[in-house]
Amino acid sequence: MVTAMRFSQDSFAANSIRAYGDGEITINDKIIAESVVITPDTIELWAPRSVTELTDEHMQQLGNLQPEIIILGTGPSLQFPVPALLAGLQTQAIGVEVMAHDAACRTFNILLAEDRRVVVALMMGGSKE
Secondary structure: OOOOEEOOOOOOOOOOEEEEEOOEEEEOOEEEOOOEEEOOOOEEEOOOOOHHHOOHHHHHHHHOOOOOEEEEEOOOOOOOOOHHHHHHHHHOOOEEEEEOHHHHHHHHHHHHHOOOOEEEEEOOOOOOO
16 A cells, blocks of 8 residues: 655745655656656756665765755665765765655755755665565
8 A cells, every 4th residue: 555645835945845655756746756866956867766776976966966965765665775875975074864755755845944955866666675
């Protein structure tokens, strides 16, 4: 059984997450069913579909956005990436939090409402382990 969650608050910045569900996310009024990186100002599709597909280049792409914190959404369940992939970001004083999508979406919206420089990277289509 898949439960979708809809957010009711609509006073966020331009790229707030309005809803998420089975393999898709709604950013403002746009539904996306692919891996995506969201900042307060941009929405970009992202290549990795699961934690096992993450590379140093993917993580550097996130670091290049110069956020205070990166939220890494790993799908319906929490899956940690290899620690070495996060080390480069941490040496740049960029915080990294790894979460399942539901927590990642909620946390992104909260930090966005606080005007924090936050990036959320959501991997859609990850392995069903």
